Amino acid sequence: xxxxxxxxxxxxxxxxxxxGLEPYRAKQILSWIYKKFTTDFSLMTDLPKxxxxxLSAVFSSHPLKLxxxxxxxxxxxxxxxxxxxxxxxxxxxRERDHLTLCVSSQIGCAVGCSFCAxxxxxxxxxxxxxxxxxxxxxxxxxxxxxIRNVVFMGMGEPLANYENVRKAAMIMxxxxxxxxxxxxxxxxxSGIISQLRRMAEDPFMRELNLAVSINSPRQDLREKLMPLTxxxxxSELMDLLVRFPLSRYxxxxxxxxxxxxxxxxxKEARQLADLIGPHKKKFKVNLIPYNxxxxxxxxxxxxxxxxxFQRELWDRGISTFVRFSKGADVFGACGQLRSRRVEGIRTLxxxxxxxx
Ligand code: SF4
Numbered sequence: 393x394x395x396x397x398x399x400x401x402x403x404x405x406x407x408x409x410x411x412g413l414e415p416y417r418a419k420q421i422l423s424w425i426y427k428k429f430t431t432d433f434s435l436m437t438d439l440p441k442x443x444x445x446x447l448s449a450v451f452s453s454h455p456l457k458l459x460x461x462x463x464x465x466x467x468x469x470x471x472x473x474x475x476x477x478x479x480x481x482x483x484x485x486r487e488r489d490h491l492t493l494c495v496s497s498q499i500g501c502a503v504g505c506s507f508c509a510x511x512x513x514x515x516x517x518x519x520x521x522x523x524x525x526x527x528x529x530x531x532x533x534x535x536x537x538x539i540r541n542v543v544f545m546g547m548g549e550p551l552a553n554y555e556n557v558r559k560a561a562m563i564m565x566x567x568x569x570x571x572x573x574x575x576x577x578x579x580x581x582s583g584i585i586s587q588l589r590r591m592a593e594d595p596f597m598r599e600l601n602l603a604v605s606i607n608s609p610r611q612d613l614r615e616k617l618m619p620l621t622x623x624x625x626x627s628e629l630m631d632l633l634v635r636f637p638l639s640r641y642x643x644x645x646x647x648x649x650x651x652x653x654x655x656x657x658x659k660e661a662r663q664l665a666d667l668i669g670p671h672k673k674k675f676k677v678n679l680i681p682y683n684x685x686x687x688x689x690x691x692x693x694x695x696x697x698x699x700x701f702q703r704e705l706w707d708r709g710i711s712t713f714v715r716f717s718k719g720a721d722v723f724g725a726c727g728q729l730r731s732r733r734v735e736g737i738r739t740l741x742x743x744x745x746x747x748x
Contacts, residue, residue, distance in 0.1 A: 393452040393455070393475070394450060394451050394452060395451065395452050395453070395454075395455050395520075395522035395526075396421070396425065396431060396451040396452070396453065396522075397425065397431070397453075397454075397455075397521070397522040397525040397526050397529060397563070398520060398521045398522035398525070398559075399418075399422075400559065400562060400563065400566070400569075401418055401419060401422060401566065401568045401569075404418035404421065404422065405418040408421075411446065411450065413443060413446075417439065417443065419568055420436070420438055420439060421433075421436065421439070421447070422568050422569065423568070424436045425529070426529075426563075426568070426569050426570050426571070429529060429532055429533050431453035431454065431529070432453070433445075433447045433448040433451070434448065454526050454529075454530065455474065455475060455520065455522045455523045455526055456472035456473065456474060456480060456523055456526045456527065456530065457472060457473045457475075458470060458471075458472055458530055459471045459472060459473050459479070461534075466485065466486050467483055467484060467485045467486065468483070468484045469481060469482070469483050469484075470482045470483070470484065470527070470530070470531055472526075472527065472530070474499070474519075474523060478499045478516060478517070479499075480496050480499060480519065480523065480527065480547065481496055481546055481547060482494065482495055482496060482527040482531060482546060483546065484531050484535065484539070487541075490540050490541060491535065491537055491538075491539045491540065491541065492539070492540075492541035492542070492543060493527070493528055493531055493539045493541065493542050493543070494542075494543050494545050494546045495524055495527045495528065495542060495543070495544055495545075495546050495560075496519060496524075496527065496546030496547035496548055497518070497519055497524060497544050497546070497547070497548040497549070497550040497553045497556070497557050498515060498516075498517070498518050498519060498547060498548025498549065498550075498552065498553050499515075499516040499517050499518075499519065499547065499548070500513040500514050500515045500516040500517075500547065500548070501514075501515055501547060501548045501549055501552075502514060502515035502549070502552065503549050503552075503582045503584075503618065503619075503620045504618075504619045504620065505582065505605075505607075505617060505618045505619075505620075506616065506617055506618075506619075506688075507607075507617060507649060507651060507682065507688060507690050509685050509687060509688065510547045510548070512687065515548075515552075518548075518552075518553040518556055519548070519553065519556060520556055521556045521559040521560050521563070524556060524557065524560035525560050525563050525564070528542065528564065528570065540572060540573070540576055541572075541576045541577075541578075542564055542572060542576065542577045542578070543577075543578045543580060543603075544557060544561075544577075544578065544579050544580055545578070545580040545603070549581060549582050549584065550579050550580065550581060551579065551581045551584050551587035551588065551590075551591060552584060552587065554587060554590060554591075557579070558594070558596065558597055561577055561579070561596075561597070561600060562596065564577055565577055565600075574599045574600055574601075575601060575642075576601075577600050577601065578600065578601035578602070578603055578645075579591070579597070579600050579601065579602055579603070580603040580604075580605070580647065581602070581603070581604050581605070582604075582605050582618060582620060583604050583605060583606075583618075583620075583621065583624055583629045584620065584624055585624045585628050585629060585632060588604070588629075588632055588633075588636070589632060592632070592635075592636050592637060598636070598637055598638075599639070601642075601645070602636070602644050602645070603644070603645035603646075603647050603678070604629070604633060604644060604645070604646060604647065605618070605647045605648075605649070606626075606646045606647065606648050606664070606667075606677075607647070607648055607649050607655060608626075608655045608660065609626075609660055609663035609664040609666070609667045610626070610660070610663060611625060611626045611627070613654075613655060613660075614626055617651075617654070617655070626667070630667060633674070633675075634671050634674065638674065643673070643674060643675055643676050643711075644674060644675050644676075645675070645676055645677075645678050646668070646675050646676070646677045646678070647678050647680060648664065648677055648678065648679050648680065649680045649681075649682050650679050650680065650681050650682060650692075650693050650697075650698055650701060651682045651690045651691070651692075651693070652682070652690070652691040652692060652693040652694075652697070653691075653693075654690065656693040656697050656698070656701055657701075658700060658701070658704055660701075661700075661701045661702075661704035661705055662704055662708075664677070664705065665704065665705055665708040665710055668710055672708075672709050672710050672711075675710070675711075676710075676711040676712070676713065677705055677710055677711065677712040677713070678712075678713050678714075678715045679698065679701060679702055679712060679713065679714045679715065680714075680715050680716075680717060681693060681698055681714065681716060681717075683717055698714055699714070702714055
C-alpha cells in the first residue's frame with residue numbers, strides 16, 4: 393500500500409509527475425492533508441474529478457486504525473493498530489495553554505531500560521514515516537484545538553529509527569506540511585552515541601529540540617538502569633553533548649527519572665551537578681518522578697526527596713524543573729507505554745473510527 397502521509401513535497405511532486413499530473417498538484421494535495429486535515433481525495437474539490445479518482449486508486453490514507461481512546465483529566469491516550477496487527481500508543485497532553493502530542497517511533501524498544509514498561513516486549517519493529525505522521529493526523533482530526541508541540545517520547549528510541557523519524561519531523565515542521573515550529577518538536581533519546589553524533593552532523597535534525605535521558609550521574613548505576621550505556625558510556629555522552637552544536641539560547645534537556653531509593657539521594661544530586669559542571673548554560677534538567685508500574689519493582693520518591701534533589705541542583709546554578717508525567721492515570725506517561733498491557737484497560741470512550 394502506498395500511504396500519502398509517507399511523502400515529502402519533493403517526493404510527491406515526482407510521484408504525481410510519474411502519474412502524468414502537473415507537479416503543482418502535490419502542493420494542493422498536501423495542503424488538504426496538513427492544513428484541512430482530510431485524506432479523503434473525493435473532498436479535494438480544487439482537483440478535477442478525474443484526478444481525484446486517479447489519486448484514490450493509487451494512494452491509501454491511514455496506515456493506522458484507531459482502536460480506543462482513554463480519557464484522563466490532563467491527557468488522552470489513543471491506541472492504534474497497525475496493518476500487521478501491532479498496537480501503537482499516542483498520548484495527547486493538555487498543558488495550561490497548549491496541547492502536546494507524545495508520539496511513538498517504534499513498536500517495543502531494544503534499549504531495555506529496567507524501569508520502562510515498553511522495554512518488556514523488546515523491539516518488534518520500527519514505525520514507518522506514515523505511521524508516525526498518521527498518529528498526529530488522526531489525533532488532530534479528533535481535536536478542535538491545534539496541536540503545536542510534538543515529543544518523540546512514546547514507545548521506542550527515536551534515533552534508532554533515524555530515517556523515518558527524520559522524514560516525519562520534516563513533514564511536521566515544513567510550511568507545506570504541519571508547519572510546526574522546529575523548537576516545538578523534541579527528539580527524546582536514551583543517549584545512543586553514534587546516532588546523536590549523526591544528529592549533531594545533520595543540519596536539519598540538530599535544529600530540533602533534544603532531550604537525553606541521563607537517569608544517573610554514575611556509570612555503574614546508569615548501566616544497571618539502562619543496559620545500553622555499557623557501550624554508550626556517560627563520559628562519552630557528556631563529551632558529545634557539551635560539543636553538540638546549538639543555536640544561541642537553546643539548551644539540551646537532561647531527563648532524570650527519579651526512582652525511590654535508587655537514584656534520588658542528595659549525593660546523586662551533587663554528582664549530577666558535578667557532571668554538568670561548568671556547562672550549566674548548555675543544559676537544563678527535568679526531574680521526572682517515577683510512575684509506578686505493576687510489572688516493575690520501582691517506586692516514586694516522596695515529594696520531600698524530590699524537592700530536596702531539585703534544590704541541590706538549583707543551589708549550584710542549574711535550571712532544574714520537576715515534571716510530573718501527565719497521563720499516568722491512563723498508563724500513558726513516560727516509560728509506561730507498552731502495547732501488550734493496554735488491551736486490558738477499560739476504555740471510557742470507544743471512539744468510532746474516522747470516516748475517511
Ligand atoms: S525508556 Fe525509552 S529508551 Fe528506555 S526502554 Fe523505554 S522506550 Fe526504550
